[in-house]
Amino acid sequence: MSGTLTVYRWELRKLLSQKRTYIGLLFATAIPAIFVSTVAARNHGPQDVPFGRYVLESGLAVPLVLLTFGAYWLFPLITALVAGDIVASEDHNGTLKTILTRSLDRAPIFAGKALAACTYAFVALVAMAVVSLAGGAIISGFHPLVSLSGTTVSTGHGLVLIGASFLVYFVPILGIAAIGLVFSTIARNSAGAVVATLMLSFVLQLVAILPGLGGIKPYLLTNQFFAWHGFLRTPTDWAPITHALWVCAIWIAASLAAGVVVFVRRDVAGG
Amino acid sequence: MPAPVEARGLVKRYGEIVAVDHVDLTVAAGDVYGYLGPNGAGKTTSLRMLLGLIKPNEGSVRLFGRDPLVEGARALQGVAGFVEEPRFYPYLSARKNLELLAAYDGGGARERIDSVLDIVELRDRAKDKVRGYSHGMRQRLGIAGALLRDPRLLLLDEPTTGLDPAGIRDMRDLVRRLAEQGMTIVLSSHILAEVEALCDRVGILRRGRVVFEGALSELRSAGGGTYALRTTDQRRALELCEAHAGLSGVRQDDGAVRFSAPEEAVASLSIALGDADVGILALVPHMPTLEELFFDVTESDEADRAPAGAAQAGS
């Protein structure tokens, strides 16, 4: 356990010293900022996205629109950027042999890296929540929100629901991070792992819209990015939320198990 | 106490290539062991297996009696070293890199950072990012990283490669100093002079196989000498030499019969020549230099020495 924490702490320090970290955070904050300024400039919200119509009525709608938006490529990208890099870049730079010849076993090293990748995705998600809420407050102010069921939700309760939605949204992000880690342990360079993670998330989204494959749609990782809708119905619809939790748990467990097995057993022949 | 290194029957294959082919290695405490071989002989691959970085296809490794495949990092207790170039995080300073390694080592490694930086004379450059380090500085930082572990066994893979003459001298002085303090050192190299200057025992690797293991003095005597023989009847002498037990590589050139043989065989040959009424005009020994012996064991083309896989891959 202390080994995992040691690795985790140093992985965070390394993230803070790398440019790529800030590129992901820039995406997470710039995109809501651009969205808000575009809406304000054109005085018109997107019509075909849940809550899109309400962005000019309540700032609370802005983070919710961005959740939908972020599911397609933004969060898969930000997550993959670090999760896909975190092992592969060490392989590529030859530092894997440096850290694997010390006193820590491979499993805690993998665990520390996995924790760091998840922490990073969480920070990016919080950054997006903060910027989109602030942007929403600036252009529309915090006003009661119209839920997906057509009922009105007070501002205070709306904020709680937004918090809950972001938390549930974080679960499939963990799944993407776990998949990124697997690719990262298999690939020998980080670009390959990042692209593979993104491609997989696109393929899952593609499978969801292919005719005849509707039956597996509820079990796709990327579909769980919409489970938070359950919070914005009255009464709260827990079914998609609990479903997302166990579907994601399976994706995460399977990916992490595969990742740790590969990492513990693999030859470190490079560098 | 178990030996610092005990490897038995190590085999590592990469597809058709047998990089390491049934290698046995034993390094006793206090040895400075030279692991010699030409490029591609399998030195780095062997060291990677010792450090647990790659898994042998066959065979086993014990470091102080512990198997890295079974005990993981615990088998590296008291062991440090690196293969090929030491690598660090380029975006961190040298000191930060060492702090990271010390954290991964645990124990008192952190308190040793300043002293190891002093040993490799990098203290005043320690706050610079490793990105800007020269090859020689990285090599020294690699040594510092290894010494952080306060090892009893140090594995170094061609530590002087790419260093300038002063760097080579400093590195050799350092290895000598560490050995004097009682550290067991395995040093791979393809430079015979380096091994001659530093090591007491050598293992010579050729295409994945150990073709010689022992003290340098044994290598000298094992090679035996070659002799040039001139007699009153060269035709008859050649026949006798070819028939005589213990002689090898018998040939005639430059008006002399040449052969290699251990001393006892030479003695009995001179008697046989006398018995056959062949007068000896000259029987001149030629003792090979270590360099020649090295080439002899690493370049001889005897079929039984060629590893099957490598031979096919090459043609």
Ligand SMILES: Nc1ncnc2c1ncn2[C@@H]1O[C@H](COP(=O)(O)OP(=O)(O)OP(=O)(O)O)[C@@H](O)[C@H]1O
């Ligand atoms: N990861 C790998 N994949 C494929 N072949 C490899 C790999 N690592 C080593 N080899 C092969 O194994 C053989 C031994 O390589 P190794 O690096 O151990 O030699 P070496 O003795 O260290 O040589 P050098 O003096 O050039 O460093 C070579 O034929 C090499 O091509």
Ligand SMILES: [Mg+2]
């Ligand atoms: Mg090598």
